[in-house]
Structure formats: structure tokens, C-alpha cells
Amino acid sequence: MAQRVRLPYKLLRLQEHASGPRSKPLSRPSLARGRQLRIQYYQVRLSSTAIPQSKNDTVLAKQTSGVSSAPLTWPHKGWDDKVVLEVVPSHRKPRTVSDRIAWGMDFLTGMPPELKPDGKHRKATAYTPMTESQWLVRFVFLETVAGIPGAVAGGLRHLHSIRRFKLDQGWIKTLLEESYNERMHLLSFLAMYPPGRLMRCMVFATQGIFYNTMFIGYLMSPSFCHRLVGYLEDEAVATYTKCLEEMDKGRLPKWTDPSFKIPDIAIKYWNMPEGRRTMRDLILYIRADEASHRGVNHTLGNLDQTSDPNPFIEQHSNVSHMHLAAVKPAGLEREEVLEKYAR
Numbered sequence: 001m002a003q004r005v006r007l008p009y010k011l012l013r014l015q016e017h018a019s020g021p022r023s024k025p026l027s028r029p030s031l032a033r034g035r036q037l038r039i040q041y042y043q044v045r046l047s048s049t050a051i052p053q054s055k056n057d058t059v060l061a062k063q064t065s066g067v068s069s070a071p072l073t074w075p076h077k078g079w080d081d082k083v084v085l086e087v088v089p090s091h092r093k094p095r096t097v098s099d100r101i102a103w104g105m106d107f108l109t110g111m112p113p114e115l116k117p118d119g120k121h122r123k124a125t126a127y128t129p130m131t132e133s134q135w136l137v138r139f140v141f142l143e144t145v146a147g148i149p150g151a152v153a154g155g156l157r158h159l160h161s162i163r164r165f166k167l168d169q170g171w172i173k174t175l176l177e178e179s180y181n182e183r184m185h186l187l188s189f190l191a192m193y194p195p196g197r198l199m200r201c202m203v204f205a206t207q208g209i210f211y212n213t214m215f216i217g218y219l220m221s222p223s224f225c226h227r228l229v230g231y232l233e234d235e236a237v238a239t240y241t242k243c244l245e246e247m248d249k250g251r252l253p254k255w256t257d258p259s260f261k262i263p264d265i266a267i268k269y270w271n272m273p274e275g276r277r278t279m280r281d282l283i284l285y286i287r288a289d290e291a292s293h294r295g296v297n298h299t300l301g302n303l304d305q306t307s308d309p310n311p312f313i314e315q316h317s318n319v320s321h322m323h324l325a326a327v328k329p330a331g332l333e334r335e336e337v338l339e340k341y342a343r
């Protein structure tokens, strides 16, 4: 249904400039009000249903053109309830030195354990549960990083295919689809948490560093990069599982409140059925996506990077590739993949 929105402060200024000389200066809204306006702005920007209602909304319409009306590039195939609930945190044991290095490099994304100050952990401070806003800060930041590896790997494999005049063994689509999926996670959280200046600066810097590091790393050792991403996804599953546990313990009352609404973009992307549109459902879906990335990347890390086929391309399997990957936390072994193709 169409909805009317208030314009954020910056857009009000723009609108005023557009309508002639300013007669009296606008007073800056309070911080809380400004934040509320930014939330509304992102909700409209990311909504597929909001349509500007009046002449006053034309600036907003211009800002959001092409965002609200664009169809989904890769609509989600949906999750089987059984698979969603079957997902569990796991850790693939490192087998080689390279695996150990990849696992060691993952220390930045892990959740701190819930320690109690006792004889064993004297320096531990009492665990303070995170609030909804703190969770969203974490999710938004991590998802901006998570969208990078698939895009780098898919892009480089695309270039390789063009350069070498050969097929890609079905890897490119899965990798690009993964980065698209991560971006939809980010956009869903953004509609609930509009980032401030500090967060934008951090994302800007992190993207510059991580993209270029990944680019060089993937040229040098694609299997190492897939293993690293596999371990990052291990942590992502653990993080979302922890969030679900916190919800179940009643520590996130805003999200468990029946009146809490998740963003339109999430409902549309995951095609979430009526009655199953709570924040808990959304986190369950996102966790299942992360579990699928975990299985895909651990599998790709096990394969010969130049000659082996991608076993997650749909036509090679009668199970959706995301479902297959989600229930294989350590990925498929190379022998399993080759055997599947030999059949």
C-alpha cells in the first residue's frame, strides 16, 4: 500500500532551494527526530511499495527513482522450514597450514564468549547483553564486508573466462548470487538502522582495504580465499544463532514485540508468508543463507580451482543448491563432487 513519508532534513533543504529563495532558516531537528527521519528515508528508499503521494514528495521520488521499482535480480528461492531449523553453528577443523592461517585470520568477526568473572577467568567482566541497536550496528558492518568476496571472485573468474576463451565450470553465477544475497541482508538491516557518519567512514575504509586485499589474494590463491570465506561464514552462523538465543531469552524486547514490523524489502526478497514476518523469522532466513555460503565456500575451497565443476548449479542437482550447501557445514569433499558428476 502506498504510504506518505516525512522528508529528512537534507531533503527539506534541497526542496526549499528548489522552490526559490529561503525566507526563514530551518531549525535543525533534534538528534532523535533526525534519526527517526533517516530511518523513514531508508525505509522509503528500500521499499518496493512506497509511491510518492504529493508534489512535496518529488525530491524524494527523484532520489529513489530506480530503487523502488527495480525488480529483484535474483529472487530468493525460499527456505524449507525444516532446513532453516536444522542449521547449527559448526567449525570445520583446519587440515592444512593454509587452513590454519585462514582460520587464524578470522579472529575479527567472532562473537566474544559469555564469560563470568570466576577463579578461571579472573579478568573477565560480567557479560552485558547487546541491545537491538548494537546488534544492528554489528550486522550492518559485517554485511558490508560479507558482500565483497563473492563479487571479487565472480568478477575475476569472469575475466579469466574471457581472457582464456573457456567456460567457467559454473562457478561465476553462484559467486555473484552469493554477493547479491549478502547485499540484500545489508539492505534489510539498513531499513532498520540508518548509519551515521562514523559508520560510513568505517565502511568506506574497510571496503577499500578488504576489496583490494581480496582481489590480490584471489589472484594468488583462490582456494585459500574460499576457505577464509568459509570460516567467516562459520562465524556468521554462530553470530545469528547467538542473536536468536538472546531473543528467546527475552533480551531483545523491541524485536519480539508483536507490533514490530520488518522492512518491506525483506518480505519481498524472501517472499515471506503472512504470519511468518517477525524479526525472528528474518534472522532464521538470514542464518540459513549464511549456512549455505558456508557449505558452498568450504566446498569450493576443496576443489581444483581450474578444472573442477561447481556442484551447486541447479541443473546438476534436484535439490536447490542453497539447501544442499546449508546442510553440509564442512562442505562437500572433492571425491563426492567428482562422483556426483561421474553418475
Ligand SMILES: [Fe+2]
Pocket (backbone or CB within 6 Å): 143, 146, 181, 182, 185, 236, 290
Ligand atoms: Fe550475510
Ligand SMILES: [Fe+2]
Pocket (backbone or CB within 6 Å): 146, 182, 233, 236, 289, 290, 293
Ligand atoms: Fe554470508
